[in-house]
Amino acid sequence: MGKIIAVxxxxxxxxxxxxxxxxxxxxxxxxxxxxxxxxLAKQARKGFMFGHQDDLAYGIGWRNIDGESDxxxxxxxxxxxxxxxxxHLELDSTKNLDGVPFEKIKAYIQQVHAQGGVNTIxxxxxxxxxxxxxxDVDSTVKxxxxxxxxxxxxxxxxxxxxxxLGNLKDKQGKAIPVIFxxxxxxxxxxxxxxxxxxSPDEYKELYQHLVRYMASKNVHNLIYAYSTDYFSDEKxxxxxxxxxxxxxxLGFDIYHRNAPQSNERxxxxxxxxxxxxxxxxxxxxxxxxxxxxxxxxxxxxxxWTDILLxxxxxxxxxxxLVWRNxxxxxxxxxxxxxxxxxxxxxxxxxxxxxxxxxxxxxxxxQKQPIAKKK
Numbered sequence: 445m446g447k448i449i450a451v452x453x454x455x456x457x458x459x460x461x462x463x464x465x466x467x468x469x470x471x472x473x474x475x476x477x478x479x480x481x482x483x484l485a486k487q488a489r490k491g492f493m494f495g496h497q498d499d500l501a502y503g504i505g506w507r508n509i510d511g512e513s514d515x516x517x518x519x520x521x522x523x524x525x526x527x528x529x530x531x532h533l534e535l536d537s538t539k540n541l542d543g544v545p546f547e548k549i550k551a552y553i554q555q556v557h558a559q560g561g562v563n564t565i566x567x568x569x570x571x572x573x574x575x576x577x578x579x580d581v582d583s584t585v586k587x588x589x590x591x592x593x594x595x596x597x598x599x600x601x602x603x604x605x606x607x608x609l610g611n612l613k614d615k616q617g618k619a620i621p622v623i624f625x626x627x628x629x630x631x632x633x634x635x636x637x638x639x640x641x642x643s644p645d646e647y648k649e650l651y652q653h654l655v656r657y658m659a660s661k662n663v664h665n666l667i668y669a670y671s672t673d674y675f676s677d678e679k680x681x682x683x684x685x686x687x688x689x690x691x692x693x694l695g696f697d698i699y700h701r702n703a704p705q706s707n708e709r710x711x712x713x714x715x716x717x718x719x720x721x722x723x724x725x726x727x728x729x730x731x732x733x734x735x736x737x738x739x740x741x742x743x744x745x746x747x748w749t750d751i752l753l754x755x756x757x758x759x760x761x762x763x764x765l766v767w768r769n770x771x772x773x774x775x776x777x778x779x780x781x782x783x784x785x786x787x788x789x790x791x792x793x794x795x796x797x798x799x800x801x802x803x804x805x806x807x808x809x810q811k812q813p814i815a816k817k818k
Contacts (some may be wrong), residue, residue, distance in 0.1 A: 446597035465729040469655060469690050472664050476809055477621035480562070481667055481692060483808045484731055488762045492621035492798030493562065493803055495525025495765030496777045497736075500552045501544045503769045504779045508548070514769050514779040515799075521790050524803035525763045526556045527736075531568035531578065533608060534601035541568055542770070546608065553612055557620045560804035562621035564669070564735070564765065567605060571636045572598040578635050585642035585650055602654065606661040621809070625735060626654055629673040629697055630684055644684045651686040671735040674713070678720045688728050693762065694721045696733035700751065703744050707751055714755035722759060731762040738776030740765040742784040748791035 466485040468478060496515050499522065501507070503514035515523050528549050531541035539545050553563045568578040572594050573587050588598035621691070630647055633640040637650060651670075652722040658666060670691040675681045686689070696717055700710045718732065725732045734756070739747055756764065769775035778785040792799055798806070 466652050466731075467729075469668050469688075469692050470659055470664055470666060473666075474619050474664050475707070475811075476618055477665050477667060477753065478807055479811050481731075483806065483810075483812070484762050485590055485729075486812070487798070487803075487806055487808070488731060488760050491794075491798055491802075492756065493524035493763035493798040494759045494792065495527060495562075495564065496523045496761050497527035497765060497768040498529075498542065498544065498770075499523055499777070500555065501542075501548065503777075504772060504775055504782075514775075515777050517780050518778050518782075518785050518788055519799060522556075522559065522561065522800040523565060524798045524800055525562045525765055526552065527564050527566065527765050527768075528553065529566045529568055530605055530608065531566075532570070533567075533596075533604055534569050536604070542768070550608075550612060553620060553622065554614065557614055557809070559800060560806070560808060561800060562623065562763070562803070563620070564625060564652075565609075566625050566628060566712050568635075569601060572601065573636075581633065581636050581638065581641050582667045583641060584636040585646045589646065590653065596694060599657075602657050603661070606658055607661050609658070609666065610661065610663040612665065618695045621665045621667060623669050623693065624658075624666040625669040625671050625693075625695070627651055628671040628735065631675055631680065632673040639684075647684040652690050655686075655690045669695050669733065669735060671695040671697060673697050675717060675720070678724070681717075681720055682724075690731070691730065693731045693733055693735075694725050695733040696721070697736035698734065699737060699767075700739040700747075703739055703747075703751075705742065711751060711755040715757060715759075718756070718759040718761065732760070732799045733762045734764040736765055736767055740774060740776060740778065742778060744784065745783050746787045748787045750787075753791060753794070753797075 466482050468481055499513050499515055504591055504649055506512055513522055514525060528541065556563050570581045571584055573584045574580065574582050586592060587594040601663060614620055626639045627650060629635060630637050631639050655668060668691055670685060674682055698714060721732055743753060766776040769777055778788045
C-alpha cells in the first residue's frame, strides 16, 4: 500500500511540475488552452501524434464528402492532428486558397476537437502591399509594421483572422484551442516574409505584433508555433526567433526530395535538426514538432518505417504532420492500394505513435486529476 501511495505522490508532483513549467506565450490563455498545452507536454514523453493537412476536406478521388479521409480508409481511424489554412480569408473569400469553404473548415475544427484531436492552422496570406499571392516577394514587411504605409491594410486582415479564430467554439460555447503557425518557413525566401525580404528584427517584430494583436482582440485560444524550413545549425534556426514569450512550440518543415538517392541524407538531416532544437526546448519548456514533412507520391514502399520513423528515432516530439493529398501527382499520405499503404499500417501500430484512438484516450482537453496525499 505504501508503494502505491508513493507512486501516486510522485505522479502528482510530476503533473504539478509540468503545469508550472509549461506556461503559454499568451498569459491570458483560456484554461482549456493551458490544459491542452500541458497535456501535450505529458504525451510527448510517451510518443508522438501523426497529422495530415486537410485530411477531412479532400483526398485522392474525392472532395467534400462528410466523414471521408484517406488516412482513415487505410488505417481505420483518423489522424490525431489536422492541419488547416486560412489563406484568402483576408480577401473576404468564402473559400481558402485550396478551395475549402471557411464554414467547412470551422466545422472540421469542431469535429476534430469533439473527437479529441488537435488542430493546427497556417495562414498563406496575400501580399498586403500589392495584393498578389504569398509567393510574391515584393518588399512588404517593413511597410506593414506599425507606422508603415500599408499597416492599415494588414491590420484589417489581422482583424478578420482574429474574428475567425475567436469564433471557433465547441458545443458548450467555449473557445476551441488551436495551434497557430504564422509566417512559417521564413528562413527560406519563397514567401514575402522570407529571409531575403526582411531583416531578422523586422521578422521578429512582425511575429511579435501578431501575438500581441490577437491578445488585444481577446483571442486567447492559441498555442503559437515557430516553424522554419530546412536549417543548417542552431544559429540558423534561432536567427529570427521572436523570443520565448511569443512562442510555445519549436518546429520545422522538411520535405524528402529526390528519393531514393537522398534517403540516408533525409534521415540524418531530421535527426540533426531535432538535436539542434531539443536541448533548447527542454531548458525553456517548449514543445517540439515536425510541422510539415512528406515524400511526394510516397515512392518508397517502406517510407513510413524505414525513413520517417527511423529519422525521428528516440526524439521526444509532440507531432509530425504530412502535407495534403491535393492531386494524383501531389499527395503525402497513403490511400487504399497506394504503394506504401501496407507499410503505413505497420507504422501506426507502433506503441509510441498516436492516431485518433490513442489520442482520444489521452483526454488532452481535460485536466488531469491530482490525488490527495494520504
